Amino acid sequence: MHAVGSWQALHGRFADLPVVHWPQHLIAPGFVDLHSHYPQTDIIGSPAEGLLPWLENYTFPEEKRFAAPDYCAQAATFFIAECQRNGITTALTFATTHPASVQAIFGAAQDAGLRLISGLCLMDRNAPAELLNQPHGGVDATEQSLLHSEALIARWHGTGRLGYAITPRFAPTCSEAQLRGAGELAARHPTVWIQSHVAENRLEIQWARALFPASGSYLGTYADFGLLRRRAVYAHCIHFDDADRALMQRSGAAAAVCPSSNLFLGSGFFDYARADAAGLRYGLANDVGGGTSFSPFHTMLAAYYVAREGQGKTGMSLSPQHLWWQHTAGAAAALGLDGVVGNLLPGCEADFVLLNPQATPLLARKTARADSLDELLFAMIVLGDDRLVEQTFVAGAAGKAPPG
Ligand SMILES: [Zn+2]
Numbered sequence: 001m002h003a004v005g006s007w008q009a010l011h012g013r014f015a016d017l018p019v020v021h022w023p024q025h026l027i028a029p030g031f032v033d034l035h036s037h038y039p040q041t042d043i044i045g046s047p048a049e050g051l052l053p054w055l056e057n058y059t060f061p062e063e064k065r066f067a068a069p070d071y072c073a074q075a076a077t078f079f080i081a082e083c084q085r086n087g088i089t090t091a092l093t094f095a096t097t098h099p100a101s102v103q104a105i106f107g108a109a110q111d112a113g114l115r116l117i118s119g120l121c122l123m124d125r126n127a128p129a130e131l132l133n134q135p136h137g138g139v140d141a142t143e144q145s146l147l148h149s150e151a152l153i154a155r156w157h158g159t160g161r162l163g164y165a166i167t168p169r170f171a172p173t174c175s176e177a178q179l180r181g182a183g184e185l186a187a188r189h190p191t192v193w194i195q196s197h198v199a200e201n202r203l204e205i206q207w208a209r210a211l212f213p214a215s216g217s218y219l220g221t222y223a224d225f226g227l228l229r230r231r232a233v234y235a236h237c238i239h240f241d242d243a244d245r246a247l248m249q250r251s252g253a254a255a256a257v258c259p260s261s262n263l264f265l266g267s268g269f270f271d272y273a274r275a276d277a278a279g280l281r282y283g284l285a286n287d288v289g290g291g292t293s294f295s296p297f298h299t300m301l302a303a304y305y306v307a308r309e310g311q312g313k314t315g316m317s318l319s320p321q322h323l324w325w326q327h328t329a330g331a332a333a334a335l336g337l338d339g340v341v342g343n344l345l346p347g348c349e350a351d352f353v354l355l356n357p358q359a360t361p362l363l364a365r366k367t368a369r370a371d372s373l374d375e376l377l378f379a380m381i382v383l384g385d386d387r388l389v390e391q392t393f394v395a396g397a398a399g400k401a402p403p404g
Helices: 038-043 051-067 069-085 099-112 141-156 176-188 202-211 218-224 242-251 259-265 272-278 296-308 320-326 329-334 361-368 373-383
Strands: 026-029 031-037 088-094 115-119 162-168 193-198 232-236 254-257 281-284 352-355 389-394 397-400
Touching: 031 038, 031 232, 031 254, 031 281, 031 296, 031 329, 038 051, 038 069, 038 088, 051 069, 051 099, 069 088, 069 099, 069 389, 088 193, 088 389, 099 115, 099 141, 099 162, 115 193, 141 162, 141 176, 162 176, 193 218, 202 218, 218 232, 218 242, 242 272, 254 329, 259 296, 281 296, 281 320, 281 329, 296 320, 296 373, 320 329, 320 373, 361 373
Parallel strands: 031 088, 088 115, 115 162, 162 193, 193 232, 232 254, 254 281
Antiparallel strands: 026 352, 352 389, 389 397
16 A cells, blocks of 8 residues: 555656546445354354364364365365455454364465464364374374474465464364474474464353363463463453453454354353453454355444443444444554554555445445444444445455446
């Protein structure tokens, strides 16, 4: 991005450039999404009696298919295209325990020019045997998972717009040795990201506490193994106490708030008031496939519902601008990528979306009545979906083609 301003202010400086005119449209930063599982794209909207049957009947069988590189490649290509159709231009996403799943998502993102962060899922216990990290050539599964991670860092981290994330699935599916090794890897590679889950639901917390009784809390387990630092992003962060929030704030780690997933699975409600009081870093995430949509508009609306809930915590109405910030500049800052993406300021990468507020009859009727920026943004948050995103530009190039 070289300059931002009115035609009158800028046209003299760029007189030799061709001009594109988009009347009645809006240009906004590309959306930054802090948490998803690309291998779960096809299990969005799977009916189940809660989290455990959902994992057993849908998630685990689907993730097993990622042992086949061809299966990974077609899923990765679809996921990247779906991000672009919805205006997501930076994504932090899980792969599976299969190294081919990581190669596939980085390859597809590279082809599309998308900024993407991913990593090999670390999971050496407490899941179906086929889904665990596998031993290889006399090296045990735990050690092999760390060797694979290090090789994938060397291959992909900092290649073009790609970044690597050390990815323990969550503490209950990782042995102490694996968490310790992941922490050592994170210390050796300070610019690499870390992604995992924490405090999504109460049974999970009890399980984590039973497996790591020496830690002060579930979040504290990650801190004990060196996995809480800047560039660490933890999905959910719902059932925290103030000590957890203070620990997270001090460490520089950030929360990926996953509102559509939390509502779908009945996990609970992220406490915005206490997060803000603690100075916590956070941003929004679709958490596909526990989440119900790729659309940043659906995610922002779900965040509004979650914040509004006031039975078990302080309810509040998040402003449209704050909701939008959580999915752009706020999410970028959570990743340590402020000044790089999530903003239209000069110096940022030219990731942006072209929005058409007349995309549907109801949107056209409603946005025509907007008397302020807040009213216009909120109409789009409540009524918008992929139809609102007419084009997505990554690094200045049009990705999603205009309709027709
Ligand atoms: Zn997740």
